[in-house]
Amino acid sequence: MSLFINQLINGVHVGSIYALIALGYTMVYGIIRLINFAHGDILMVGAYTVVVAIGTLGLSPLAAILISIVICTLFGILIEKIAYKPLRNSPKISSLITAIGVSMLLQNIALLVFTPTPKPYPVPLSVEPLNIGGIQVSFMTVLTFGVSIAIMLALQAFVTASKAGKSMRAVSEDVKAALLMGINTDNTITLTFAIGCALAGVGSALFCLAYPSVSPTMGSLPGVKAFIAAVLGGIGVIPGAMLGGFLLGIAESFTKAYISSQLSDAVVYGILIVVLLFKPSGLLGKSVREKV
Amino acid sequence: MLKVVDLEVYYGAIKALKGISFHVNKGEIVTLIGANGAGKTTTLNSISALVPIKSGSVSFMDIDLKTLPAYQRIYKGIAHVPEGRRVFSRMSVKENLEMGAYSRRDKGSLNRDAQRVYEHFPRLKERRNQLAGTLSGGEQQMLAIGRALMSNPTLIMMDEPSMGLAPILVSEIFQIIQDINKQGTTVLLVEQNAAMALSVADRGYVLETGNVVIEGTAKELSNNPEIKRAYLGTA
C-alpha cells in the first residue's frame, strides 16, 4: 500500500512537470497549429542559464531561476519571430521541418558552448520531507505540485477572463475573423509563445531540481513526454494538457514500480495509441467540426 | 466615403478582380450583386486587407488604405460581416459581442451598444451565455451582424447576410439592415438575392467575372431588362 501511495506521489510530481511543459505545446498548437519541436529544448536553455548564472556570475539560486525564466521567454519570442513568423503563410510542413531545425540548432549550440559532458544543476535542495497524515512527502514534490497547480489556475483564469486571453482564443479559432475584430494577431501569437516558454522555464527549474543533470540533449525526452501528454489530453485544449501531464506521470511511475522501468516508455506510447484509437482528438479534445 | 479605383486582385495566376471601380457615399446602402465567383467576396476581402491587392486603390474618408494593416481597419470605422459568418464558435454569444467591441476605447458606451444589438436581435439576448457554435444558422448570422455593430462602425460591409436563411428570416435581416442604415451607418451589401438587395439599396453595381458590368440606382437596376432576366428571374 505504501508503495502504491509513494508511486502515486512520484507520478504526480513528474506529472506536474509534464503538464507545465505540455501547456506550451498545446497553446502554440492551438493558436497556429504548429508542433513546436524546439519546445523541449527550452528546458535545456533554462537549465544552462541557471548553471551560468550561479557558476559564472555567482548569483543566488532564486535570482538565477528567475533570470532563466526570463531568458526562456525571450528565446520563445525570438524563435517565433525569426523562425516561424516568416513561414506563417507557407505549407505546414515547412514550419514543422523548421521546428525540428530549431531544435537541432539549439542542441548543437549548447554542444559547442558547454560540451557534451553533463553538468550538475547547481541548486542543492535538501529539506526535511514533510509528513502529511503519516505519509512522507518530499518538499520538492509539494513545491512542484503547488507551483504547477497555481500556474495552471492562473493561466485558465487569464485565458477565460482577460482581454488578451480572449483574443488568444479568438485567434486560435479564426485568424481572419480576429483580424476583422481589430486584434493584432501577430502580437497575440508572440504572446502565446512567450507564455508557453515562460512555463517551460518554470518547468525547467522544477525538472532540474528533480533530475539535477544538465546536458545539451536533456530537453528531448521530457519534451517528447510532454508532447505526448498534450496529445493525450487533446492538443490545443489547456485543461487537456494538465490532465494528460498528470496521467502520463502517474502511468509512468506505476509502470516503473510494478512492471519494469525499461518498459515505462513503451507503456506510455501504448496508452497514447489506445486513447487515440478510441478518441482521436484526445481525452478532452473537441472533434474537429467543419466551419459552415 | 469609400472609394475603390481600378482594383486588381490575383489568386496565384488567377485574376479574380480585373480592375473594379465603385464608390459608396455617406449614408447610403450600396449593393454589389453578381453570380457565384463574380468576385464579390474578393472585393470586400481586399477592402479589409484579408487578401493582398495587386494594383488599384482603396480609400476611406479620403485616406488611402494601402499601408493600413488588416487589423487596424476597424479602428478607422470599417466593420466587415464576413462570408459564412465566422462567429467564434467556442465562445459564448456575449463573448462574441465583446470581441466585436475589441477596438473600442470608450468602454462607457459598450453596454449601450450591447443593448442596441439585443434590441435588434432579442433572440441573442436570450442566448447570451450559449456557445456560438450551438446557435442555428440564422442566429449565427444575427450574431455576426451584431458583433460587427459592436464596433460602432461608420461603414458596415456585409457578405451575403441572407445566405441559407428561411424567407421570413431573410426579410427580417433586410429590415434590420435598413434600421441600421437609418441609425446612421453606411452599408455596403454583397448579395446573390438581387431582388431583396435592390429593394433596400440606394444604388448598386453588377459584377461579372471580376468586372463591374452595370451600375446605377437601385431603381434603374430593377428595371433593367438584362438584370431582370439574369438576376431577378423575371422578364
Ligand SMILES: Nc1ncnc2c1ncn2[C@@H]1O[C@H](COP(=O)(O)OP(=O)(O)OP(=O)(O)O)[C@@H](O)[C@H]1O
Ligand atoms: N482563396 C482562393 N484561391 C483561389 N481562387 C480563389 C480564392 N478565393 C476566390 N477565388 C476565385 O476568385 C473568384 C472570385 O471569388 P469570390 O469568392 O470573390 O466570388 P463571389 O462573387 O463572392 O462568389 P459567391 O457568390 O459564390 O460567394 C472565383 O473564381 C474563385 O474561384
Ligand SMILES: [Mg+2]
Ligand atoms: Mg462570396
